[in-house]
Structure formats: structure tokens, C-alpha cells
Amino acid sequence: MQSVGDYLGQALKQLRSERGWSLDRAAQACGVSKAMLGQIERAESSPTLATLWKIAGGFKVPLSAFIAAPPNELEVRQAEQLRQRPTSDAMLVAPLFPFDPRYGFELLELTLPAGYERLSEPHDTGVTEHVTVIRGAMALLVNGHWQALEQGAAVRFAADAAHGYRNPGSEPAVIHNLICYPAAQSR
Template sequence: MEEIHLILAKNLKAFRENKKLSLEKVAELTGVSKTMIGQIERGESSPTITTIWKIANGLKISFTSLINHPQPDTQLVLRKDIQTLSEDHGRYRVYPYFPFENDKRFEVYTVEIDKGGYLSAEPHIEGTEELIVVFDGEITIRVNNDEYTLESGDSIRFKADKPHTYHNSGKSLARVNMILFYPAE
């Protein structure tokens, strides 16, 4: 995932070069020193919100045009490129496929739990829902003092703003797809 200040860097530089403005000219228009403009463009600085505001106003462009980088229409994500999150002595693995970003209201994970493996999750922010589909194995989910056992092909949806646990209660590796959903307030 690209860092926000690098996105800003690209957008600002692209805009400036497109308009054929010098650093000095931008400094004059925005009231931000040309040194700082240069550092921002090179990704060497994470400007404060007031600085970004000065730039957006001085250049007469929107705040978001500086921080939104156009998503490609198609995005391929290979497992080998995914950073794995493991714990319980490596007995489960979480693969973040599509992490949260700005205005998307959900994120997508895949979770593998070895036989006997156990996963305890802290409550997510209020309102969060979890949608799970089991692909392989058997999983027992405990939430709100209720226990649900799911097998391959089963699914469940629950409010995830309370503590909850996952347990591989079957005889083989369990694999599930998990969607975390954050409803708009």
C-alpha cells in the first residue's frame, strides 16, 4: 500500500509540471516556501494540514485532488505478495487481500487456522460487522457467549464490536474468507 505522502508528492509534482510552474512560482502562489514545496514533491516531508490547505487554495485545486490517486480499473493481488500475519505460535495465518482505504467501507481477509488452532480477536470499532464464509474444515466461532459451528460452505454474519474467538474444531486445516464491514454512521 502506497504511503499517503508519496501519493501527495506525485500529485503535486504532476500538477506543477503540467501547468509548467516553477517551484518559486508555486511558493509565491501558495505562501509556502519553495524549499518545502520541493521536499514535499520528493516525498521527503509529510506536510501539516495547514500547509496542504495553503497549497490547494493557492493553486485553486481541491484538497482531495492532492491526496486521491486514481485507482486502476483492475487490481491483481497474488498470494505471494501478501504480508502474512501469524500468531498462536504460527498456528493461524491472516492474509489481508484488500485492506481498508479511504472511502471503501470494508476490507477483505483470508484466514487459515491449523488443526486445534485458536484465534482471539479484540473488539473492532463500534458498528463493525464481520461476514465469514467457510471454504475448508470446521470452525467454531464464539461471540457474546454464543457458540456457532460452521463447516465448509457455511457462513455467518455478526456484530464484531465485542470480543470474539475462532477455533478450528475440526480434524483438518480450516480456511475462511472474512469481510470486515464498517457501516457509515
Template sequence: MNDPTSNIGSVLKRVRFERRLTLEEASKLTEVSKAMLGQIERGESNPTISILWKISTGLKISFSEILGSETNNFEAISIDSIKPVYESDGKMILYDVFPFNPISGFEYFYIKLLPGAKHISTPHQNSAEEYVVVTKGTVVITVEEQTFELTAPSALKFKANREHSYSNPYDIEAVFQNIVKY
């Protein structure tokens, strides 16, 4: 297994150079001393998790990127090749395009609502927000007592720790993208 800290220095140096930041400027942004940043870049210091969080937060890069676990690999996904999950008497067809990943902190679904579909979702206690983007038709979303009728193209963001539902009371299929952020 590769040591995830082995690339930290080169990632830090690359990001700093791409942004044309001096060590002093990077130090101000990250609240990590200039000397420590220099040692990390040269591979002379193995930073703590706390230092890594300061660097990733200050430079506005993901924690996985600072660890060098971001890759340049690309994966093209055909939605039709994903085995769907059928809910609500088969009228809600859910494709888990990007399953939950603890590094990214989200999962992404492509969802079709056939005419007459209604799905009630219990509150997600471990998630912070849901983002819904309607790309075809009209989706009616109810969050607690509030109802939103979203006709494509439109979007809604809400706290996912509340009871919510999705429905399609119309005669044409509706499609929406759903991101659940944890």
C-alpha cells in the same frame, strides 16, 4: 490533482441513461430538483456534499462512483503473493487481500486456521459487522456467549463490537473469508 467534481455530471447522466430514467424520475428517487439535476449534468452547477449524498443514495450508487473515482482497472491478486500475518502461535495465517479503504468502507481477509488454532479477537469499536464465509473445513466461532460451528460451505454475520473468537479444533486445515464492514 484532478478535481473530483469534474466528472459528476457525466456520471449522473450515464447512470440515468443506463437505467432509462427521465430527469423527473431521477428527481423523485433522489429528492433533488429536476432543475438542479439538469444543471449538474450540464456542468452548470457544483453540487454540495449533501446533494451528492442524496443522489448516490437515491440512485443506489457509491459515493465514489458519483465522484467519478471508480475506475475500470482490474487487479488480479494471487493470495500466495501476499505476505501473511501469523497469529495464535503461527496457527492462524491471515492474508490482507483488500486492505481497508475509506471509500469502500470494508476490508477483506483470506484466513487459514491450522489444526488446533484458536484466536480471540477483541471487540472492534469502529466496525459495524463482520461477515465470515467458511470455504474449507470447519471453523468454530464464538460471539460473546454464543458458539457457531460452521462447516464449509457456510457463513455467519455478526456485530463486530463484541468479543469473538475463531478456532479449528479438528485435524484438517480450515479456510474462511472475512469481511469487516466499517
């Protein structure tokens, strides 16, 4: 099985190649240094989640494009087997359904460790997130306010504004995050 770092590096290199971008051009588009992009491509460095989001935004692709390939039809996926730490961030990610342009969304299982907090910069215009708390409890930052969410709670919000995730508890919180991309951005 291919390591997360190797997959991420190959995906980044392939996207650059498909677009005919140099490392300089990619760095300009992503707001990430040329040196860092080169290290990621060579699997010499694991980016933070914030850096990976910047790269995805610069290439106008969903985050899961760097984590896993879309599954085959009728492929049964087990979160336990998919759970990984794709960045240097403490959050675990299981790409249940990586982005597929036919559908325009990605479905991720996120495990937020106890005491974890992640502030996210705005995604592209029109991106929406649908968060469902599967286990534990969390707080979601939307419109400048933290909203407590208990197990079983579900909420949809415009992710094209700053938002955040927090686990104030002493046990990990597990959520499903369905991220929908407008048709123009889901290429």
C-alpha cells in the same frame, strides 16, 4: 518485495507522523508500550495479533492498514501470493482487499491451523464481520456461544463485542472475513 515486518513498521511510523504523535502519545492511544511500538517500527519485533489489533484500534484504522496497501483498480490478486504471517500468531492472513476508505471494508483470507483458537476483543462500535468458510470447518464464538460452521457456511455478526475463532479439526480451515467499518471510522 518488502517484508511484512518492514511494511508494518513503515505504516506505523507513517501514521504517527501524519497525526504528529510521539511514541508516548501512540502508546497511550493504543495501550501498547512505547518500547514495543519502537521495536515494531524498526522491524525488530513481530507483535501478536492481539497487539496489532490494539494498535489498529488506537489509531482508528483497519488491521489491513498494517499489512498491505490497497490494490490498484482491476489488479488481480492471488491469495496464494498474498498469504503471510503478519504477526507472531500462527494464523496466516492474505489481504485480498486491504482497507480502502472509498469502500469502507477489508476482505481477508484467514487460514486457521489445526487446533487453533483466537479470542478477539471487541472492535469499535458498529464494526461488522462477515465470515464464510471456504475450506474445512471452524467454530465461531458470538454472544458467548461457539457456533459450528462447515465448509460453505456464511454468517454476519456485530464485531463490537468479544468474539472468537476456533479450528477444532486436524486440517487447516480457510475462511474469508469481510470486515465492514462505519463511515466515521473508515478514514
